[in-house]
Amino acid sequence: MSTPYAALTPTQAAIYAALTSDLLLMDMVNGVYDGVPEDVPRPYVLLGDAIETPDNAHGAFGRQTVQTLHAWSDYHGYAEVNAIAYRLQQLLDHQPLVIAGHRHVVTRFEFAQTLTDPDQPGLRHAAVRFRIITSKE
Template sequence: MTAALWPLQQAVVQTLRAHAPLMALVSGVFDEVPENTPHPYVTLGSITETVDDAHNQRGLEASVVLHVWSKYRGYKEASTILAALDAALDRQPLAVAGFTDVSIAHEQHTQLRDPDPDIRHINVSYRVWLTRE
């Protein structure tokens, strides 16, 4: 089975970058954050895949982790960005090259305090189910 890692990453990042309400809140959505990028922003974390075949169909179940980074005092800004991520991804259509029957749902999120006391961080994971074309 061919992994969906790269096409899934491309689909998620493109979907987020095309979501105007999210992009109005952040300086960008990044795989690798450019130096001197102002907060807040969203980064792609890990993608984990598990084979999820059915009788005559080849499939995958994946977890996509995203990170929200903010310097706002408290979690209000990061939580607002999380809501925009959900509006863009949770139970929304997602076109992943080479796959059909793609569905995505918010799985969990965690508020974290960074070692830098000025930074607030929320990591969020989305569960994705995909069937190979």
């Protein structure tokens, strides 16, 4: 058996590639970012916090990566972030991902939550979380 491996960076790269290659999502937002430039207007999607934990099997290495995505919007009401959150689910939930150096087992949608920023009542936010399970190739 070889040494352990990390799935976090290639998993995030695969998610980014899946999202940015979707024409419908890219028509809905002004971009998908890991770090948002100051001058980008909303709506956009932000790659948020992620957690990687071992998911090893006898004689094989595996990982579970939990990735949170954030949709941000200035639209009055939740319709826009809800539509973006739904598109994220369509693109990732139980859909194959190409993850460099890893075998993608499954991606599962865990939850979506809408929020209003208390300091900016017109700012809408949807947090959408996925669990991605991989094994070492």
